[in-house]
Amino acid sequence: MTCRKATHAGSWYTENGSELSRQLDLWLSKADLTHGPARAIIAPHAGYSYSGACAAFAYRQISPVVVKRIFILGPSHHVRLGGCALSSLDKYQTPLYDLTIDKQIYAELEATRQFEWMDVQTDEDEHSIEMHLPYIAKVMEEYKTGFTIIPILVGSLTPEKEAKYGAILAPYLADPQNLFVVSSDFCHWGYRFRFMWRDQARGHIYQSIEWLDKQGMDIIEKLDPQAFTEYLNKYSNTICGRHPIGILLQAATKLARGPSAPRLSLKFLKYAQSSQCTNAQDSSVSYASAALLAD
Template sequence: MSSQTRKATHAGSWYSRSGKDLSAELGQWLAAAAADHDHRPARAIIAPHAGYFYCGKCGAHAYRQVDAAHVRRVFILGPSHHVRLGGCALSMTTTYNTPLYNLPIDTEIYRELWATGEFEKMSLQTDEDEHSIEMQLPYIAKVMESRKNDFTIVPVLVGALSTEKEQKYGRLFSKYLAQPENLFVISSDFCHWGERFRFTHYDKSHGEIYKSIEALDHKGMKLIEDLDPAGFAHYLKKYGNTICGRHPIGVLLNAIATLREKENGHKMSLKFLNYDQSQQCRSMDESSVSYAAASLAIR
């Protein structure tokens, strides 16, 4: 691992380059989102990773459930959009930059993960090209600003995993999910609909196209809320819904399943708190991306 800092390469295009402006915008969205006391403090969240103009308000509903006082370490699992990975990869840098402040990588946890032999190296070019992890960083910095010198991050790039590998990585990460000082951020948008995404599933029984998209997304969201990794995998195979973070979600569901198998008496509850679409499609010429925010509580 080098001592390089990963630049905030999408600042100024996907979100504000100004730390002051960005902090104010994130603060407004967080203030407008409700705290769900049944799902706060979050042990894991699912949050979108598009430009904040499209999904910033939605993401706030997940981050609103984070209590900085409980968090010492933030695992960020984001899907790979630009390189083919059969497994998962770790950054070769030690610090991630944001317009708010820099976030240090947890080198001790990285050493533990490297020691498993299950992780590839992520080049700096791949790291800086990828937006799925970066788009979570400003929100993490914002909700953790009261403890900005007292927490670390564990960024993990997740490839196109088989269900067997989702189970393997789920087992690997389950011990960290079990620790109350850890927060997992699962980076995912939901349905990418339209010709440009090569996905035009339309069930006319739901009415307008955007209603059909919403119904399809909610089928998958219900299986995630049910903490059903096999059911979610079957749903993806049956419908082909273009949920870009399906593999990070699969890893989370399998980590939860591993903990439940141990019968440690803890109650686990995952709930989706917000859903949105970039636009409401009414014709086959249009396109949209869906966004959803969820929180997992472990009691």
């Protein structure tokens, strides 16, 4: 059995399993269950010292007793990818315990001929999926032998490709035993990110950033993929998980139009910034957590 190493443990989060478990417990204890049980969540993937507390608000909405399969959609940061890719490995390592990849679902996805395969180096370099693994391991701890994961690396997709992948994944979103984890940070602001948009009428830079992010969050809550694309085209907000979010919105749209369509409700539960920018020399990354219900 080939296992992906926890390559970011020790730098982006602690590699000590008992310490990590306590830290995650603490963050989860400070988040309320207000919009669950989640069928899908959106949560950040930065270092835990920056985004771990925010991510807890999404993970708190999960009901582990019903979840059997967890799809993890993470944006590609290191390789150019025109579609989506699957892992070539069997397990993903975490400091808590290893997570097993669902080979049956992978075979079904491969049969669509719309998915590539990651090599091991690409898999282990990428943090957007890995940063969710300890949280998944924690919330599923009591059922650790009863679930599998389906990691999907998402490339730079056109709206048409987001719709194609959304249609492929919609039947899985329809199943209450499946959970979707959508990995995304929000605005990356500053010279080093080549993004310094500002609306002077919104006050300080950090207030302008929050206004911009919340415009996007409001559109995501409406589950309107076309409006989200228009928002990104208008403002060019540097939401790194915009394509995984786009796939989720397309899958939700497809699901809502189907027979016996559930009532879908997406809500953002927490917003944070790594720091408060007040001048052009500053930089920050924004984080937001959301949960999607399907009744």
